[in-house]
Amino acid sequence: MTEQVDVVVVGMGPGGEAVGADLAAAGLSVVGIEANLVGGECPYYACIPSKMMIRAANSLAEARRVHELAGSATAKPDFRPVAERIRAEATTDWDDQTAVDRFEEAGGRFVRGRAQVTGPNTVRVGDQELTASRAIVLNTGTDPAVPPIPGLADSPFWTNREAIAAETAPESLIVLGGGPVGAELAQAFVRFGSRVDVVEMADRLLPSDEPESSRLLTEVFTREGIGVHTGVAAERIDHDGAGFTVDVGGNQLSAERLLVATGRQIDLAGLGLASIGLDTDRKFVEPDPQLRIADSVYAVGDITGKGAFTHMSMYQAHIVTRHILGDHDVAAEYHAVPRVTFTDPEIGAVGLTEVQAREQGPAVAVAVAQVPSSARGWIHKAGNDGFIKLVADTDQGILVGATSAGPHGGEVLSMLTLAVHERTPISRLKEMIYAYPTFHRAVEDALSQLP
Ligand SMILES: Cc1cc2nc3c(=O)[nH]c(=O)nc-3n(C[C@H](O)[C@H](O)[C@H](O)COP(=O)(O)OP(=O)(O)OC[C@H]3O[C@@H](n4cnc5c(N)ncnc54)[C@H](O)[C@@H]3O)c2cc1C
Ligand SMILES: NC(=O)c1ccc[n+]([C@@H]2O[C@H](COP(=O)([O-])OP(=O)(O)OC[C@H]3O[C@@H](n4cnc5c(N)ncnc54)[C@H](O)[C@@H]3O)[C@@H](O)[C@H]2O)c1
Numbered sequence: 001m002t003e004q005v006d007v008v009v010v011g012m013g014p015g016g017e018a019v020g021a022d023l024a025a026a027g028l029s030v031v032g033i034e035a036n037l038v039g040g041e042c043p044y045y046a047c048i049p050s051k052m053m054i055r056a057a058n059s060l061a062e063a064r065r066v067h068e069l070a071g072s073a074t075a076k077p078d079f080r081p082v083a084e085r086i087r088a089e090a091t092t093d094w095d096d097q098t099a100v101d102r103f104e105e106a107g108g109r110f111v112r113g114r115a116q117v118t119g120p121n122t123v124r125v126g127d128q129e130l131t132a133s134r135a136i137v138l139n140t141g142t143d144p145a146v147p148p149i150p151g152l153a154d155s156p157f158w159t160n161r162e163a164i165a166a167e168t169a170p171e172s173l174i175v176l177g178g179g180p181v182g183a184e185l186a187q188a189f190v191r192f193g194s195r196v197d198v199v200e201m202a203d204r205l206l207p208s209d210e211p212e213s214s215r216l217l218t219e220v221f222t223r224e225g226i227g228v229h230t231g232v233a234a235e236r237i238d239h240d241g242a243g244f245t246v247d248v249g250g251n252q253l254s255a256e257r258l259l260v261a262t263g264r265q266i267d268l269a270g271l272g273l274a275s276i277g278l279d280t281d282r283k284f285v286e287p288d289p290q291l292r293i294a295d296s297v298y299a300v301g302d303i304t305g306k307g308a309f310t311h312m313s314m315y316q317a318h319i320v321t322r323h324i325l326g327d328h329d330v331a332a333e334y335h336a337v338p339r340v341t342f343t344d345p346e347i348g349a350v351g352l353t354e355v356q357a358r359e360q361g362p363a364v365a366v367a368v369a370q371v372p373s374s375a376r377g378w379i380h381k382a383g384n385d386g387f388i389k390l391v392a393d394t395d396q397g398i399l400v401g402a403t404s405a406g407p408h409g410g411e412v413l414s415m416l417t418l419a420v421h422e423r424t425p426i427s428r429l430k431e432m433i434y435a436y437p438t439f440h441r442a443v444e445d446a447l448s449q450l451p
Pocket of ligand 1: 010013034037038039040045046048050051113116139181271300302308309312
C-alpha cells in the first residue's frame with residue numbers, strides 16, 4: 001500500500017532529526033525513517049561519548065601537571081566512571097526512545113527500518129511505499145571504512161563504535177589512521193594507561209590540517225608515550241587469543257586491541273540513488289546551494305562531502321527546512337567551515353589551509369604566533385603547547401583561513417571563524433582590543449606579522 005505524505009526523511013542523524021521535527025512542527029506531514037538510532041552517529045558512537053572520554057582523560061592529564069605547578073597529586077586512572085557515564089548519560093544504553101518521542105511529539109511519524117529511494121518522489125521501507133509530495137530528505141551519514149588489509153576482515157577489530165562502548169581501557173591499543181578519530185581516541189586511551197601506537201599511511205598525523213598542527217601533535221603524542229608511525233601502511237594483521245600483531249614497514253606491532261580509524265564509507269547505490277538518475281560510483285552526492293541533489297530530493301550531512309561534522313549537518317538541515325517552507329533566497333556558504341579536533345592541545349581550524357589558499361592564487365601571506373610565547377601561554381606553563389596560524393588573501397586584505405591550536409583552541413577559533421565568515425578587513429582586526437591576558441591575544445601577535 002502506498003502512503004502519501006508531504007516529506008519523507010531517510011536517515012535521522014543530527015540533520016535529519018532536525019529537519020523532520022521542524023517540518024512536522026510547522027504542520028507538514030512527515031515520515032522519518034531510521035535504520036538504527038534516531039540522532040545518528042554523533043550522540044551514540046561519536047561526538048558526545050568521545051568528548052566525555054576526552055574530558056575524563058584530560059582531567060587525568062591536568063592532575064599529572066600538578067607537580068609542575070602546585071605540589072603533588074596522584075592520578076590513578078579508572079575507566080569505569082566514563083564507561084558508566086557514556087551508558088547512563090550519553091547513550092541511555094544505546095536506546096533512542098527519548099529522541100523518537102521528541103520527533104513524534106513534534107508531529108512526525110516514525111518508522112524503524114532501512115529505506116531505499118525508488119524514484120523521484122518515492123521511498124520504500126520494508127513493505128511500505130511512501131510518496132512524498134513536497135520533498136525527500138536524505139541524511140544517511142557514513143559507516144566506518146575498513147581497508148582491505150590481509151587478515152583484518154576476519155579479526156575482532158574495533159571501529160569507533162566498539163571503542164566508544166568499551167567498558168575498560170585496553171592494556172594496549174594499535175590505532176590504524178591518524179585522522180581526527182584516531183588522534184582523539186589514541187590520546188584518550190593513553191591517558192587512561194593504555195600503551196598506544198598510531199599507524200598513519202600519510203606522512204603526517206591529521207594530513208588534512210596545516211603541517212604545523214601535525215608536527216605539534218606528533219611532539220605532544222611522543223612526549224605522552226604514543227608510538228607515532230607515519231608514512232607506513234599495515235601490510236598484514238594477525239589475531240590470536242592474546243591480541244593483534246600488525247606488520248608495518250618491516251616491523252611488528254602487537255597490542256590487545258586494534259582500532260580501525262581509516263575514514264568513512266558511503267553506499268549511494270544501496271540507498272537507491274540510481275533510481276533518480278544519480279551516478280552512484282561517486283564518493284559523495286553533489287548538492288546545489290539549497291542542498292538539492294535532484295528535483296525535490298535534498299541531502300544533508302556527511303553524504304554531501306562538505307565536512308563530516310555535526311555542525312555541518314545541522315547547518316544544512318536548517319537551510320533545507322527553510323527552503324521547503326518557502327524561503328527561496330536561502331543558500332549554503334562553505335568559505336568559513338570551522339572544525340575542531342579535540343586532542344589536548346585542541347586543533348581548531350577554519351576556511352582554507354595555506355596550501356589550499358596558494359592553489360587558488362598567489363596573493364597569500366601567512367603568519368604564525370606561538371602560544372607559549374604569549375603572556376597567557378607563559379603563565380599557563382604545563383600544557384601550553386599551541387600556535388595561531390593565519391592565512392591571508394593580500395589582494396582582498398582579509399583572512400581566508402586560520403588554525404588555533406592550544407588550550408581551548410576550539411574556543412579561541414570562534415573569533416577567527418567570525419573574521420573569515422564576515423571577511424573582516426585585516427586592518428579592522430588589527431584595530432580591535434584583545435583582553436589581557438587571554439589565549440586569543442596570540443591572534444593579535446600573529447596579525448601584527450601580516451601586511
Ligand atoms: C568517533 C567520532 C567522533 C566525532 N566527533 C565529532 C565532533 O566532536 N564534532 C563534530 O562535529 N563531528 C564529529 N564527528 C562526525 C559526526 O559524528 C558526523 O558528522 C555527524 O554524526 C553527522 O552525520 P550525518 O548527519 O551525516 O548522519 P549520521 O550521524 O551518520 O546519521 C545517519 C543515520 O542514518 C541512518 N541510515 C543510514 N542509511 C539509512 C537508510 N537507508 N535508511 C534509514 N536510515 C539510514 C543511520 O543508521 C544513521 O543513524 C565524529 C565522528 C566520529 C566517528
Ligand atoms: N572533532 C571532530 O569534529 C571530529 C572527530 C572525529 C571525526 N570527525 C570527522 O569524522 C570523519 C571521519 O574521521 P576519521 O579520522 O575516521 O577519517 P579521516 O578520513 O579524516 O582520517 C583517516 C586517516 O586514516 C588514514 N588511513 C587511511 N587508510 C589507512 C591505512 N590503511 N593505514 C593507515 N592509515 C590509513 C588516512 O590517511 C587519514 O589520515 C572525518 O571527516 C572527521 O572530520 C570529526
